[in-house]
Every structure is written in C-alpha cells, then in structure tokens.
Amino acid sequence: MIEIRDLNKKYKDFELNISLSIPKGRISGLIGKNGAGKSTTIKAILGLIRKDSGTVEVFGKDPRTLTPAEKQRIGVALAESGFSGYLNVRIVCTILKNMYSRFDEALFLKRCDELRLPLDKQIREFSTGMKAKLRVLTALSVNADLLVLDEPTAGLDVEARNEILDMLRTYMEQQPETSVLISSHISSDLENLCDDLYLIDNGKLLLHEDTDVVLDKYGVLKCDEETFKTLDQHYLLRTVKEKYGYRCLTNEKQFYQENCPGVVVERAGIDDLILMLTGGKKQ
C-alpha cells in the first residue's frame, strides 16, 4: 500500500531521511517527539510536498500523480487541517457523499449521533475534541483501503481520546484488510492498536519493530553504578545516567531477567523507547 525508499526532503533547518513499508492490512504507528518528522512523512505520502530524492509510492504510484478516483481509496485525518470551520457537519456529509463513491452516509450520521456531534452547528464552534472526532470520523466513513491519520488524539482529554481510540479499534476489527498509518507522540495510544512501530527522531528512522516484539523483548534495566560496571552490556541499546545509577534500554529483557538477579528489569513501554532512543547514550 505504502512504500517509501530513502525519501529525502530538505528544509532550511530540517532534513527528513526515511524508508518504510506498509503492506495490505497492516496497522503501523509512526512515533516520535514533536518536530521529529512525522507530519512531513505523512505529507510526502499524501503528495502534499515534493521529495528531493528517493521514492514514495502509494498503491504503486507516486502520490502526486494519483487520480481523484485513486485518492478516494485513502481516508485522511490531519492534525492541523480540516474542513473549513464555517461549514457544518450536515454540509460536510453532503460534500463527502459527492466526493467519495464508497462514503457510508448512514454510518456517518449514526456515528455523529453517538459522538454527540451536532449536525447544524458551525465546526468553528466545536470544542477541540469534537473537531478531532469529526476529522477521524470523516476518514473512517469513506470505506478506504488506506487510512492515514496524523496525530488523531493530540491535545485531547482522556475521554475524547478513548472515544477516538475505541472508534479506531472498532473500525479495524470490522475492516481487517485496511492498511493504516497512525502518527502520534502519545505512545500509549498506539501500543494496543499497531502491528508495528516506526520511531523517528530529527528526521531519521531510529527503530522499526513489531509492537509485540517491543512489548515482549524490550526492557528497561535499573541498576546502581557498581552493578552497571559488572553488567553484560552486549545487549544494551542505550543508557541514561540517573541519580541512583543507570537506566538502560535492552532488546533482550529475558537475558537480564535470567542472568542478573540484582538488576530491576521492567517492561519497556513505547514512551521508554522514545525517551531512551532519542535521548540516551548509544552503547
């Protein structure tokens, strides 16, 4: 569905270099800090920017050459862009009906009701959460083969976030063939959703791993300075000096659990990955 090989995009103070691949039915997460290059990657996938070098292919074609009919197969929710705030949901529904042949109007209106989105109120009068829900709902209602969701839960309270995540989970259960790319800097959102994760920082890909592998094999070790010196550092990916000693990231959690009884080994969450891979000292 999406194939990016050595994509390079230069700005005055930022450079993106990334490769990624999202096959049919895969749910991939794009994680990283703010300004890491997530939105630039998504813009390249949607053909909103021109690449300097490398290849970007969506459905086997350069996204900038996709026809309107081919673009109907993509559902998009962008973090900072959407329908004009001067429109209302009823008009948005009419627009979508006339732009997407597979738009499910009945489902869209049903979901609007469930999500308490008023049909006749101007979007600019919506709360941040309501706007985010509408953006995601729009993307989910077009029966797309590919979903591209840029920070769908950014800036939302817990309730609104959960509603959006529930909506996504339900959709993915019902449409297992759909490929999905979700970017987020809120890692817990992605842990239960994604099959694999791409971690980028400063425009570079730091890690690509299956979520299950991250949760099963990656761990955080905590030890004092003395223990650290005696530790087999062969499987440590990053270390961070702390007040109490060292905090280390490993992709062989079990090895340390079995062989280093004095070391605290914790499950590594995606937040730990981001923090340590983007801030820790490389071993």
Added chain:
Amino acid sequence: MKGLLIKDFHLAFRNSRNLLMFVIICLVMSLSLDPSFGVGYAILLMGTIALGTLTYDEFENGFPFLMSLPADAKTYVREKFLFCFLCELGGAIFGLAFAVLASLIRGQQIVLGEYLSFAAGVLPAMLLMLAIMIAIQLKYGVEKSRLVMILLYGGFAGIAVFIGAQKEKIIPVLPDIAAFLQKQPPVLLVGSLLLVLLLLIWLLYRLSVRIMENKEF
C-alpha cells in the same frame, strides 16, 4: 468536482444576511442610479463573493486537507474557475432582474438590450479579472496577493502615464485605427475581442493549474 462546488456554494452564501445585503444593495443601486449600473454592480459583487472562497480554503491551514481529498490540483483550479463563472452568470441574471424591477418601480421604459449589452461588457472583463486574481492568490496566498495587486495596479497606472506621455505620437494614429475598426463587421470585432479574452482566461487557467501542481502544503 461536485463536492468542491457544494463546499464553495455553502462557503460563499453561508450567511443569509450577506445575501439579503446583496439584494438590497443591488436594488438600491438600480433604483437610485441607472438600472444598468445595478447590473454591473451585481456582477462585481458576485465576483468578489466567489473569490472569497479561496480565502476560506486557505484560512486555518485548510489546503493540506483539501488537497488530500479526491481532487487533484487540476480539478481544484477547474472547479474554482467554474464556480466563479457560475457566480458571475448568476450575478448577471440577478442584475438584469434588478434592472427590470427598478425600471418598473421607477416607471421607466425597460431597455433590455441596453442592460444586456452592459452585462455582456462587464461579465467578460470581470471573468478576466477573477482569473488574474485566482492565479495571484494561489501563487502568493491571500495576504501577499494584496501587495501583489497593489503593485499590479501601480504597474497599470505606470503604463497609463507612459501612454499619456506619448500622446503626441499616439493621437495622430487614433483616427486611422478608429476608421479601420469602423470598417470591420461588428460581429468580427466582438468575436475577436471575446476570443482574446477567452484565450487570456485559458492561459491564466493553465498558469493556475501549474502553480497549484508545484505548490507544497
């Protein structure tokens, strides 16, 4: 294309108070001035309203999402030109209706031919103006395009001053040009003028498509 047209229609005429103002202003213009003037004013006003949809599209970073919808750069520009044309046509029809209504209220004779010829003169000129504005707004954005327009008007004024300074050379030639034009059949003159206008609008459309295709969001 249809979806974009629906969007623009709702954005342009979202406010019923604005529409009412449009009707009142056109009626007042038609009643207080020459009814033909009301026709021109309706066309001008509708053009301004149509062009305003570009501002809505750009407002609050709307373009990235718009361009991720099933519409490519060409479709977007084509729709914008079509929407402006439809609005101008609507403006002309409303303007003519206001002119007839104003003539009836004022007890004047309805000179439909005069109103129509006025509309036929203003409409293509306004369409050309809109085509220029669309290209400039797409290239420079709403804010910068204001400055560009000021520079453009300044350029036109400069040309006018230059021509004025050359009047000694131009004035002797004018009677010859007028005589030549008078010899030509009116259909040929009007047809040539329309053809030139259409050609310019088509060139501006192509330019707008090129601008949009090269634009990054």
